[in-house]
Structure formats: structure tokens, C-alpha cells
Amino acid sequence: MGLTETVKHRLEVREYADKPVSDDIERAVIEAARLAPSSRNRQDWHFHLIDGDALDDLATVSTSGKWVADAAFVVVVLTDDYPSSGVDVGRAVSHMQFAAWDHGVGSCIYTGIQEKALKSRFGIPLELVSGAVVGFGYPKGSGMGTKRRRSIAEVVSKNRFGESL
Template sequence: MDVFKAVSSRLEIREFADKPVPDEVKLRVLEAARLSPSGVNTQHWRFILVDDKKALRELADMSTTGKWVGDAAFAVIVLTDPKYPFHRLDAGRVISSMQLVAWEDGVGSRIYTGIDEQRMRGRFGIPQSLEITAVVGFGYPKRRVLGRKNRLPLEKVAFQGRYGEPLSLKH
């Protein structure tokens, strides 16, 4: 799948099939995270792979917005170092890379940030020096993914030279 097709076709998956994701796909997802850029090449992010069903249910119980992760095939807890002012930007780059690589293999994903921080730190051994920036659940979609992204037209969000100035690019 080419990158533009992946970006334009990927949707957030709300329901996952009860089907395991092969280890090689999980490794590719984690490699995509590792290979993602980071500010000043700090590589400050860390990742916890959660693929045990019991642990996924516990992760769901520790969430205020991600109860669905209990049905995912696996999840990645994305940790960043808040001493870097760009740490959340770096997390976004990592997450996007992971999601696109997963989607290339037919694996959908969804993100959440609403967590019970202290419980998660205790259960997964997360040091206080790192921020639990997001959790990304992955799995094969339960249903065939159909749909269209509901996005504003390009001319409403992109300008040329100055805010509000229309694009003069040719198709």
C-alpha cells in the first residue's frame, strides 16, 4: 500500500476481531516506532507492548476513555520524557508511524489518553520520570472497514503565503 493511500484510508477502529496478530506484525509496529524521528534525535520515547489478554483487560479497567482496548489483540503504551518540550509532538510522530505500518498489514488501531495513571504505573512498572502519553490498541477490524473520512475541504484548512490566502496550486 502506498503511503498516501494508507493515510487516506485509515480509520479509527472501534471493534476488533477475536483474531491474533502475528508477532512479525507486532515487531514491525514497534520498529516503526523506534525508527520514528524525535526532536534533536533524543529518542526519549519508550514503549510497552501489552499482548496478554488478562493484561489488556486490566489496561481497559485502568482507562476512562479506552474500555474497548480489552478486546484489542495488543496495545502499545507510549511513554515520553516530559523534560523535552517537544515530547508530545514526538509521541504523535511515533503513533502515526505505528498506525500506518499496522494498517498496511490490515491491522486497525485506536488511541486513548484517559487513564488511571497511578494504577498503570504500578501495574506496568512505569517510572515517574516518564509521562504516559497515550495508549494505542491494535487488532484486525471486527467488520470490513468501509467509510469515508469526514474532513473539511483543503481550501478551508490550507493557505498559501499568509493565513486566509487561497492556494494557487494546480491539480
């Protein structure tokens, strides 16, 4: 499947099959993040991979549910808090998600993490912030479907705000 079709139909995967993801695929996902562009080529990030029994520890610092422990592995994208860090984290996460999908591995961004508890539990330096927490694993279902999105006319203007495309 090409990238355009993947963008159109890939869904966030919150339910994972009980199937391990190989170390080679984990490395490919991390490598894709490492190669992502960053503002001024700062590359001011660190990718903290969590897998195995440590996922249960991660679940204890999750506020959005214990389902984070069902992922095959999780990547916490850590960064300094600089003005474009959110953009850079987004680029790295997007690269990871597409690289994972290229291997049939789905993903989901988790938003409910207790920052202080995460740092304490995993020995993460206090000066770093978790820009994203992303779970990866083989989907229980297809991981593909029809997305419910607003129309282009509702979300796009051209030249002057409010003017149709």
C-alpha cells in the same frame, strides 16, 4: 494499497475481530516506532507493549470504556516530558499505525487513561509520561471508509493567514 490511498481511507478501528496478532507483526509495529525520527535524535521514548490477560488490567485504568481490552495488543508510548515530546510521540505513533496497516492490522489512539493508575498497575516509573496509548488488532469491519473532513479551503492558508491556497 499505496500510502496515499491508505491516508485517504484508513479509519480508526475501535472494534476488533477476535483474532490474535502474531508476535512478528507486534515486533514490526514496534520496530517502525523505534525507527521514527525524533527531535535532535533524542529517541527519548520507551514502548510498553501490553497483550493477553494484561489488557483486562489496562481496561480497569481506562476512563473511555472497557473496549480497550478487545484489542489484540496495546502500545503505551512513554517519554520524558520535554518540549518536543508530543511531536516525537506523534511521529512514532504514525509509524506504528502505518506499519500495522501494512499487515492488515487496524489501530486506535485511546485518550481516556488514568495516568497514576496506569503507572501503578504496570510498574511504569513515575518520571515518565504516557504520550499515547494505541490499541491494535484486526478490524471487525474493513477499517476503510469515507472520512468526514473539512475542506482544504477551511483549514489551509497560504503565505498570509486567511488567504486561500
